[in-house]
Amino acid sequence: MRPKMVISLTWTLINSHYNIPRSIYHFRRRERLWEPALIAGVIVLMVVSLGPLYGMLMDTMYTQYEAAGVKELFLANPFIMANLFGLVLGIFLMVSTFFFGDDMRVLVSLPLKSTEVLLAKFFVVLLDLMIISLVIVLPPYIYFGIRSGAGLMYWPFMAVVFLLSQVLPLLVSAIIILPLSRVLRFNRHRDSLVYFVSVGIVVAALAFVFVSSRMDPNMSPEDFARMFSDKDALLNKTAGVYPPTILVMRALTRPVVEGLLWFLAFIGLHLAALGGFLWLGNRFYYSIYSSLQENYARRSKLNEGEIAGLMGAQSTPFGALLRREWWYFLKVPAFTFNGFGNVVIFPIILVIAAVAGQTDELGQMIKILENYREIFLPMGILVATLAGGINGLATSIFSREGRLITELKALPVGVSEIMKAKFIHVETLSMIGPLSASIALGIIMKISLLEGFLIFAIGALAVTFLNVIQMLIDVVRPYLHWDNPQKAMKQNLNVALSIPVVFGFVGGLGYLTYLLRSTLAGWVMALIIAAICAAGTVSLWPVLIKRTRALLDRDLSL
Incomplete structure (x- = not known):
């Protein structure tokens, strides 16, 4: 393997992945400067709106761990969470980037070794995933260093741990994925098998974390207290969930010499995983890619009965369009991951908060919220709206089509049928947010069954209103010129445009609810929110x- 070639190829792929040359071109010509300004504004909005809550949560957790004498666990939890998200996200990203990118048609024809291509693509995926560690790992680790008065060596060790925080889950995922084509010798549906077995790996990882971390149901209160007071026992329990965590905790909290040894062990673990990854890549990568392409090129012969069935009436236009939406969504791993991930991650956080709310860590926060019991209903609706509103699906309904939008133009169906199918598809996934939010809030706040139902129903109506707005954004300016499905959602500026819409709606109504809490009853505020969303949805749908119709009438040749 040639390091210079890897560096050059990595930089070329990053430029292509993020369209850096085009951005520099527009910047030098002072064109489209509103785009980076918008992205910066969205980042500032997220930091200002969520930063104080994040800081309060870190302060509460650190205080609890410090009081229990296990403040090292403050470093363990963010690392485990970031690695788990990295594993889930990385599997889908790697399948999409490694095997289904359009650039592979060019790369396989160049005098490049398979390990060089594989490693360069690995760095591109890693760069995408570092946003997870930037949010989950970096702030708590900086906070720990300042709050605990960590020594000088903590900071360089911490920087390296942060930079490597997504490397190991990606390497482990790749080590499992690469040999799949050799183990599963089913040529016809090999691409689907790679995808669905990857999902199985994620499920197995989650099950392992659950089984290895759960407490013994027969444990007595004395045994539980003894384990919690025994720092080494609790740290070993955490290491059982994810062994590299113990290396991170001890590297960052032990004296300099001992910490250096644990740090070197952490580096050695990554080097060993990297070696296995490159060895498997050298043996399998190009052959797996070639077999996947052969699978796409292969066509099955149809018998007379199958031909007659295909030529006959299959379903209604709406049913066919809806099936097309789901098939295309599930067939492209990048869409599936982003679609499900965006609507599931926030609900998972809510469920975690629901469980944590039964402990002392968030008990004080819940007691404070009890003072605003009269506005639980409208505030719960807004939380449910936020859970389902930020999904990236509505703002990419046509951007995800890419070149296939010409197929929609050619189909003998009306525009209303196309939009109904896309709307139902987006709504089905978006409803996960309000449903999980109502359940989590029911556990945390002990709300009644009627309040939980109203939170779900009105929250679903608000999500519908926001979805229509986000669909309108994508219809006005779809991003169709992409060479990797990942760009249709993660690098689509329409998604950035939707964030101020969702946060502005939730934050504005939340502020009004707080100001009017002594003037209007909670159920009246809830009805007002429902009326606004219903009227907005009805008025915007014809638009x-x-x-x-105007979009599909345009010349969209790509």
Whole structure:
């Protein structure tokens, strides 16, 4: 393997992945400067709106761990969470980037070794995933260093741990994925098998974490207290969930010499995993890619009965369009991961908060919220709205089509049928947010069954209103010129445009609810929110249909 070639190829792929040359071109010509300004504004909005809550949560957790004498666990939890998200996200990203990228048609024809291509693509995926560690790992680790008065060596060790925090889960995922094609000798559906077995790996990882971390149901209160007071026992329990965590905790908290040894062990673990990754890549990568392409090129012969069935009526236009939406969504790993991930991650956080709310860590926060019991209903609706509103699906309904939008233009169906199918598809996934939010809030706040139902129903109506707005954004300016499905959602500026819309709606109504808490009853505020969303949805739907018709009437040749 040639390091210079890897560096050059990595930089080329990063430029292509993030469209850096085009951004520099526009910046030098002072064109489209509003785009980076918008992205910066969204980042500032997220930091200002969520930063104080994040800081309060870190302060509460650190205080609890310090009081129990296990403040090292403050470093363990973010690392485990970031690695778990990295494993889930990385599997889908690697399958998409390694095997289904359009650039592979060029790369396989160049005098490049398979390990060089594989490693360069690995760094591109790693760069995408570092946003997870930037949010989950870096702030707590900086906070720990300042709050605990960590020594000078803590900071360089911490920086390296942060930079490597997504490397190991990606390497482990790749080590499992690469040999799949050799183990599963089913040529016809090999691409689907790689995808669905990857999902199985994620499920198995989650099950392992659950089984290895759960407490013994027969444990007495004395045994539980003894384990919690025994720092080494509790740290070993955490290491059982994810062994590299113990290396991180001890490297960052032990004296300099001992910490250096644990740090070197952490580096050695990554080097060993990297070696296995490159060895498997050298043996399997190009052959797996070639077999996947052969699978796409292969066509099955149809018998007379199958031909007659295909030529006959299959379903209604709406049913066919809806099936097309789901098939295309599930067939492309990047869409599936982003679609499900965006609507599931926030609900998972809510469920974690629900469980944590039964402990002392968030008990004080819940007691404070009890003072605002009269506005639980409208505030719960807004939380449910936030859970389902930020999904990236509505703002990419046509961007995800890419070149296939010409197929929609050619189909003998009306615009209203197309939009209904896309709307139902987005709504089905978006409803996960309000449903999980109502359940989590029911556990945390002990709300009644009626309040939980109203939170779900009105929250679903608010999500529908926001989805229509986000669909309208994508219809007005779809991002169709992409060479990697990942860009249709993660690098789509329409998604950035939707964030101020969702946060502005939730934050604005939340502030009004707080100001009017002594003037209007909670159920009245809830009805007002429902009326706003219903009226907005009804009034914007004809506009959405009109703009969609205008989009499909345009020349969209790519």
